Amino acid sequence: MTINPVFTCEPVNLPRDELPPGQLDPDTAYQVVHDELMLDGNARLNLATFVTTWMEPQATRLMAECFDKNMIDKDEYPRTADLELRCVRMLAQLWHAPPAPDATGCSTTGSSEACMLAGLALKRRWQHARKAAGKPVDRPNIVMGVNVQICWDKFANYWDVEPRLIPMDGDRFHLSAAEVVAHCDENTIGVIAVLGSTFDGSYEPVAEICAALDELQTTTGCDIPVHVDGASGAMIAPFCDPDLVWDFTLPRVASINTSGHKYGLVYPGVGWILWRDAAALPEDLVFRVNYLGGNMPTFALNFSRPGAQVIAQYYNFLRLGFQGYQRVQHTCREVATTMADKISELGPFQLLTRGNELPVFAFTLHEHVSGYSVFDVSAALREHGWLVPAYTFPEYRTDLAVLRIVVRNGFTHDLADLLLADLRTELPRLAHQPNPQRGTEFSSFSHGASHPHHTTTPHHTDGMVTEVPVKRLDTGP
Numbered sequence: 001m002t003i004n005p006v007f008t009c010e011p012v013n014l015p016r017d018e019l020p021p022g023q024l025d026p027d028t029a030y031q032v033v034h035d036e037l038m039l040d041g042n043a044r045l046n047l048a049t050f051v052t053t054w055m056e057p058q059a060t061r062l063m064a065e066c067f068d069k070n071m072i073d074k075d076e077y078p079r080t081a082d083l084e085l086r087c088v089r090m091l092a093q094l095w096h097a098p099p100a101p102d103a104t105g106c107s108t109t110g111s112s113e114a115c116m117l118a119g120l121a122l123k124r125r126w127q128h129a130r131k132a133a134g135k136p137v138d139r140p141n142i143v144m145g146v147n148v149q150i151c152w153d154k155f156a157n158y159w160d161v162e163p164r165l166i167p168m169d170g171d172r173f174h175l176s177a178a179e180v181v182a183h184c185d186e187n188t189i190g191v192i193a194v195l196g197s198t199f200d201g202s203y204e205p206v207a208e209i210c211a212a213l214d215e216l217q218t219t220t221g222c223d224i225p226v227h228v229d230g231a232s233g234a235m236i237a238p239f240c241d242p243d244l245v246w247d248f249t250l251p252r253v254a255s256i257n258t259s260g261h262k263y264g265l266v267y268p269g270v271g272w273i274l275w276r277d278a279a280a281l282p283e284d285l286v287f288r289v290n291y292l293g294g295n296m297p298t299f300a301l302n303f304s305r306p307g308a309q310v311i312a313q314y315y316n317f318l319r320l321g322f323q324g325y326q327r328v329q330h331t332c333r334e335v336a337t338t339m340a341d342k343i344s345e346l347g348p349f350q351l352l353t354r355g356n357e358l359p360v361f362a363f364t365l366h367e368h369v370s371g372y373s374v375f376d377v378s379a380a381l382r383e384h385g386w387l388v389p390a391y392t393f394p395e396y397r398t399d400l401a402v403l404r405i406v407v408r409n410g411f412t413h414d415l416a417d418l419l420l421a422d423l424r425t426e427l428p429r430l431a432h433q434p435n436p437q438r439g440t441e442f443s444s445f446s447h448g449a450s451h452p453h454h455t456t457t458p459h460h461t462d463g464m465v466t467e468v469p470v471k472r473l474d475t476g477p
C-alpha cells in the first residue's frame with residue numbers, strides 16, 4: 001500500500017501482508033491504521049450485538065491507565081486482584097448466593113470461558129460422584145436447548161460430552177421443564193438454562209426446570225445440577241424482574257455466568273462465573289501458582305490476560321450502584337418494548353417476543369407477505385446504516401426466518417424512532433417487489449409450517465459425537 005503523500009516527505013510503499021522491512025515513525029503508523037479503521041461499522045447503529053460499544057470517558061481513562069496490568073499477576077497487582085474479588089462478592093449478593101465466609105467465583109475473558117469453566121466443574125463433580133459409586137464415567141451428557149449460544153456446542157465438543165440439544169417445537173422456542181426431564185439420565189452432568197435466549201431474548205423457565213429435576217430426583221435418585229447461562233439476563237433480571245426466581249435462591253442452581261461486556265456495560269473482554277458455594281467447584285480443578293510470588297488459586301483457560309476490563313467493571317459497579325444499573329436496564333427495556341409495539345403496528349410484521357424479558361425482540365413477516373423476505377428488510381435497513389440481522393431458527397423451526405433487535409445502553413427512543421422512520425420509508429418499495437430477493441437459500445418461507453430439516457444439526461450416535469456440529473447461523477454475541 002502507498003502512504004498518503006501528506007504524511008511523509010519521501011514516497012513510501014508498504015507491503016500489506018508481510019512484515020515491512022523497515023520502520024515507520026509512530027505518527028505515520030498511527031494515521032495509516034486509524035484511517036483504515038474508518039471503514040469499520042458505526043457501533044451505535046449496530047443492533048445485532050449485545051456487547052458494550054460505549055463507556056464514559058472516565059472509564060476509558062481508567063482502562064488506559066491499566067492497560068499494562070496482567071490479571072494473573074495477582075502478587076504484582078494486589079489492588080487489581082482485590083477489585084476482582086469485590087466484584088465477585090457483589091455478584092454473589094446480587095444473585096443470592098448462600099451466606100459464606102467468601103464467594104466462590106472469578107472473572108474470565110467473557111461468558112464463553114465462564115461457560116467452559118462451569119461445564120468442567122459439572123463434569124468433574126459428576127465424575128467424582130460416579131467413581132465414588134463404582135459406576136462408569138465414559139459417557140457424560142449435557143442437556144440444553146438447541147437455542148444455546150455456540151459456546152455450549154464448543155464445550156461439548158472440546159471436552160467430549162454428548163450434547164443433548166432439545167429442538168424447538170411449534171411456538172416453543174426454548175427449553176421446557178418436561179423436555180428437560182425426558183432427556184436426562186444418570187449420565188447427565190447438568191442442565192443448561194439460558195437467561196435469555198440469543199435467538200429471541202426470552203428467558204428459559206429456570207424455576208420450573210429446577211422443580212421438575214427435584215421431582216426426577218425423588219423418583220430416580222438422579223441429582224442433576226443446573227447451570228444458568230445468564231450472559232445477558234443475569235445483569236437484567238436482578239434489576240428489572242425482582243420477583244422472578246432464577247438464581248441461587250433455587251438450591252439446584254450450581255453456577256451462574258454473565259458477560260461483564262454485555263449488560264455489565266464494560267468494553268469487550270470480561271465475564272464472570274460464580275458457584276453457589278465452594279462445594280460446587282471441585283477443588284482438584286483449581287491450580288495454585290506460586291512462581292509469581294505468593295500462592296494464588298486459579299481456575300481459568302487463559303494465563304495472562306488484561307486487568308483493565310475487570311477494573312472497569314468495578315468502576316461501573318461503584319459508579320452506578322444498584323439504582324444506576326436499574327435505571328439503565330429499565331430504559332433499555334422501555335425502548336425495546338415500545339419499539340416492538342410500534343413495529344407490530346406497521347402491518348407486515350409479527351412479533352415473536354416483545355422485549356419484556358431481555359431488551360431484545362425477534363419478529364418475522366406475516367404469512368400474507370410474499371413479495372419480500374426478512375433478509376430483504378435487513379438489507380434495506382443496511383442501506384440506511386442500520387445493522388439488524390436476519391436469520392433462520394434451528395431444528396425444528398428452520399422454516400422460520402426472523403429479524404432481531406438488541407437494545408443496549410445508548411440506544412434511545414430517539415434513535416428507535418429514526419430506525420422506524422427508515423423502516424416506514426422502505427416498506428412501500430419492498431411491497432412492490434414481486435418476489436423475495438434474498439434469503440431463499442436459507443428458508444422456504446412457508447411461515448408457520450413446522451417440518452423438520454436435518455441438515456444443520458450435530459449428529460451423534462451411540463452417545464458419542466461423531467461429527468463436528470455444522471452450526472446454524474450463530475446469533476451471538
Ligand SMILES: *Cc1c(COP(=O)(O)O)cnc(C)c1O
Nearest residue numbers: 110111112149198231259476477
Ligand atoms: C453472548 C453469549 C454467550 C457468549 O458470551 P461471550 O461473552 O461473548 O463469550 C454465551 N451465552 C449466551 C446466552 C450469550 O448471550
